[in-house]
Amino acid sequence: MRKITIDCGMCGERVALEHGKEAMFETGPNAYHLMDLCPSCLDDQLRAAESVNDTSGYRQKAAALLRMPDGSAPSVAAGE
Numbered sequence: 001m002r003k004i005t006i007d008c009g010m011c012g013e014r015v016a017l018e019h020g021k022e023a024m025f026e027t028g029p030n031a032y033h034l035m036d037l038c039p040s041c042l043d044d045q046l047r048a049a050e051s052v053n054d055t056s057g058y059r060q061k062a063a064a065l066l067r068m069p070d071g072s073a074p075s076v077a078a079g080e
């Protein structure tokens, strides 16, 4: 079977599709910023989020819908 991998949208780490998670960051009333995250980046974002809703059915088994306190999506860490 073909192994599918994704690159984490934040740290760039390549992880197996089943270990990645689609995170939807709520950036406005009907606006979302989608990112594929590896488990550790997802954990960081979940901790920072103001609210989290797990929504089922989007690409992966479940996507996390996150709203950050300032209504922004995380920016990719450069040069870390």
Ligand SMILES: [Zn+2]
Pocket (backbone or CB within 6 Å): 008, 009, 010, 011, 012, 013, 037, 038, 039, 040, 041, 042
């Ligand atoms: Zn990552």
